[in-house]
Amino acid sequence: MDMAGEDASIEPKIMSSQWQLNINNLTNTSIVINPTSNSNVESSACSSNSMADSICPPIWNQPVSGQSLGYCDMIVENNTSTSNTLGNGTSSIIPVRPNAILRESTFLRDFPVILPSSLPHLPADSGFIERAARFSCFGGGNFVDMMNPFRMSESLNPYTRDLASEGPLEVLAGKGSKSLPVMQTQTHEMNAIERSMEVPLPVEQGTEGSSIKNDKMIEHFPSSHDEAIFGIGLSAHEFAEAEFSGSGIQGELEDDAGESSAKELGSKKRKRTGQSNNGSRQAANETAMDHAEIQQQGYQNRASSKPCGKHDKPGSQGSDLPKEEYIHVRARRGQAINSHSLAERVRREKISERMKFLQDLVPGCSKVTGKAVMLDEIINYVQSLQRQVEFLSMKLSTVNPRLDFNIEGLLAKEPRAGPPSSLAFSSCVTMPYPPLHQSQTGIIQAVLPGLGSFSGPLQGSVNPQLTTVGGRFKESTSQVHCAWEDELCNIIQMGFTSNDHLNGQNFGGHLKSEL
Amino acid sequence: MKTHNQLPSSHSLVESRFAYLFLKALKELNKNRPSSPSIRDTYRRYNLIRVSAYGLMASAVRPRRAWSRATLWKIRNRTFLRALMKRSRTRSLTRRVPARGNPKKGLGCKLVKDLRKLVPGGEEMKFCRLLNETSHYMKCLQAQVQIMRNIVDHYST
Numbered sequence: 001m002d003m004a005g006e007d008a009s010i011e012p013k014i015m016s017s018q019w020q021l022n023i024n025n026l027t028n029t030s031i032v033i034n035p036t037s038n039s040n041v042e043s044s045a046c047s048s049n050s051m052a053d054s055i056c057p058p059i060w061n062q063p064v065s066g067q068s069l070g071y072c073d074m075i076v077e078n079n080t081s082t083s084n085t086l087g088n089g090t091s092s093i094i095p096v097r098p099n100a101i102l103r104e105s106t107f108l109r110d111f112p113v114i115l116p117s118s119l120p121h122l123p124a125d126s127g128f129i130e131r132a133a134r135f136s137c138f139g140g141g142n143f144v145d146m147m148n149p150f151r152m153s154e155s156l157n158p159y160t161r162d163l164a165s166e167g168p169l170e171v172l173a174g175k176g177s178k179s180l181p182v183m184q185t186q187t188h189e190m191n192a193i194e195r196s197m198e199v200p201l202p203v204e205q206g207t208e209g210s211s212i213k214n215d216k217m218i219e220h221f222p223s224s225h226d227e228a229i230f231g232i233g234l235s236a237h238e239f240a241e242a243e244f245s246g247s248g249i250q251g252e253l254e255d256d257a258g259e260s261s262a263k264e265l266g267s268k269k270r271k272r273t274g275q276s277n278n279g280s281r282q283a284a285n286e287t288a289m290d291h292a293e294i295q296q297q298g299y300q301n302r303a304s305s306k307p308c309g310k311h312d313k314p315g316s317q318g319s320d321l322p323k324e325e326y327i328h329v330r331a332r333r334g335q336a337i338n339s340h341s342l343a344e345r346v347r348r349e350k351i352s353e354r355m356k357f358l359q360d361l362v363p364g365c366s367k368v369t370g371k372a373v374m375l376d377e378i379i380n381y382v383q384s385l386q387r388q389v390e391f392l393s394m395k396l397s398t399v400n401p402r403l404d405f406n407i408e409g410l411l412a413k414e415p416r417a418g419p420p421s422s423l424a425f426s427s428c429v430t431m432p433y434p435p436l437h438q439s440q441t442g443i444i445q446a447v448l449p450g451l452g453s454f455s456g457p458l459q460g461s462v463n464p465q466l467t468t469v470g471g472r473f474k475e476s477t478s479q480v481h482c483a484w485e486d487e488l489c490n491i492i493q494m495g496f497t498s499n500d501h502l503n504g505q506n507f508g509g510h511l512k513s514e515l
Numbered sequence: 516m517k518t519h520n521q522l523p524s525s526h527s528l529v530e531s532r533f534a535y536l537f538l539k540a541l542k543e544l545n546k547n548r549p550s551s552p553s554i555r556d557t558y559r560r561y562n563l564i565r566v567s568a569y570g571l572m573a574s575a576v577r578p579r580r581a582w583s584r585a586t587l588w589k590i591r592n593r594t595f596l597r598a599l600m601k602r603s604r605t606r607s608l609t610r611r612v613p614a615r616g617n618p619k620k621g622l623g624c625k626l627v628k629d630l631r632k633l634v635p636g637g638e639e640m641k642f643c644r645l646l647n648e649t650s651h652y653m654k655c656l657q658a659q660v661q662i663m664r665n666i667v668d669h670y671s672t
Binding site: 357373375376379383385386389392396397426 | 541557563564565569609626627630634640646647652654656660661663667670671
C-alpha cells in the first residue's frame, strides 16, 4: 500500500482540491455541492455519492432509467455497492471524478457487474478476435480505439441521432456541462450500444456487432481505464480551461491527472478531444459522427500526429469542426501551439503543481511566490531538517539510557505514534518477532512504546488484530522483516567495524559523502 | 483493548515502523555501551546513530522511493565508496548530470543543483521527479526529526 498509497495520497489531495474548483466552475447551475473531503479517495468516493445525491434532483425527471449509462455507473457505484438507480441519472454530471476515483476503483469490479445485466448472449465472431487484438495493441486504452468500431458500424448512427433528442443529453448540454464533451460523446456511444442491446432492433446485425463491440470495449476497458480516465480528465480540463479562460485555475485544471505516464496520452487526447469539444456545442448527433470520424482519422494519424499538421486555434471558441486529417489542438489564449510548446506546457504545469505541494509542506511558505525563492526555501528547510537529525543523534549518543522506561510517557509523547501505530507496533512485533517477544518481554516492553499495555491481550488476540489492521501489516511485515533485520544488523555491524574510518571525518560536513 | 476502526494513514505506518526500528537500534547500541565513554566512543556512537537514523528511515519507507534506494545503497556500500573516494580523490561516483528538463535555466540552475545534492539519489533525476522525491523526503525527514525529538525528550526526563 505504501507506494500506491503514498503516491496516491499526494495526487488525490491535489486532485480533490481541484475537483472542487472544477465542479464549482463547470456546473453553471446553482447546484449546491457539498464540499468533498480532501483526505482520501475512499472518503471522496462516498462524498461523491453525496454530491451525486445533491445533483440528482434536477436531472432526475429525465428518463434515464433504461439506459444505464454503463460507463458512468462505474463512477458512482464506487466502493459502495448501491443500486443502479442511484448511479444512473447523476453520474453523467460528475465531470472529473473519473480520474481520481477510478484510480483506486472498482472499475474492474463493476464492469463485470454491468456485463451480465446488459449484454445478451454474444456469438463468437472472427471480427471479435481481430478487434480484441487491435485493442490490446493500443495498450494506452484510448477511447479512440474503442470508438473505431462504432465508426464502422453505420447502424449506430441512427441511434446516436436518437440520442440527440434524448432528454438527459439535452439537459446535460443545457446545464452547461459542456465540460463533459468527451464524456458525452462517449456516453453517446455507450448509450447507443446499451440501447442497441436492450431494445429489440430491426437491424439484427447491427445489434450483434455493436454488442460485440461493447463487450470488447468493456472487456478491455479495465486494462486501460487508468489512462483513458486520465485522458478524459485531462481532456475535460482542457475544455474547461478553454471555456473559462479567464479563470486562474487553468494551470491546475490542465494538470489534474499529474501522472507522467499519462502525459503523452493526455496530450494526445487533448488534441483529439479538442475537436470533440468544438463539436459538442453543436448538435449532438453531429458530434458523435464527427467525433467518430475524426477519431478514426486521429487514430490513423496518431503516429505522425506530433510533427505534422497542427492547426493553430488561438483561443477560438466557436469554430466549426474542420474535417481534415490533422490533429487539432485547443490552445489557450495567447499561446502558440506546436508540439514542443505543448509538451513544455504540460511539463511546466506538472512542475508548478509539485511546487505548490512542496509549498504546503514547508512551513511558512504560503506567501512565497516564484520558483527560485521557493526552491531556496525548500533547500534551506531540507538542510535544517538534516542538521536537526544530526543534532538529535548527537544528543542521543550522549544520553544515558535509563532502565526504567516510562511506557505511557513514550506513548504519549510520540504524537503520531498514537493508537494506530501502537497497534502497528504490536502487529509488527507479533508477526516477525514472536520468539523475541516471548524471550525478552521485559526489554521489549520497555523499549517499544505502547507495547507494554498491549502485551497482555496481545498474545491472545494476535489474529484479530492482524485482521482488523489489515493485510497490509501482515504482508508488509512478513515480507520485509528479513530486510529490516538485515538492515539493522548491517548498519550496526558496519558501524562497529568501520569506526576507525569514521573517526577521521568531520562532524557534519561529510553527511552526503558518508551516506 | 482498543478497537481500531480505521486503518492508519500511509505515512503513520512509515513513522511507526521507523520508530520501532530506531528504538530497537538504540537498544542494541546501548547494550554494548562502555560505562565511561570517551569522546571517540561518543563520536562513534553519534555516527552510528546518525547513519542508522537515515538507514532505518529509508528501510521503513521501503525501497520504493528513489531516495530511499539511494540511501540504502550508499549505506550498504559505505566502505566501498569511501575507499574509492580516498583512492581517486575525485567524486567519481557522483556523476554530474546537468539538470535536465529545468525550466529556469538562468535562475534556478544553482538552486536545483543544490537540491540534487541534498536529496539522496537526486543527482540523476529529471527535475519533475526531483520535486516528487523532495516532497516525500521532506515528509519523512520531518517525521524522523519528530520521533527522534520525542525519544530524546523521553530519555532526558
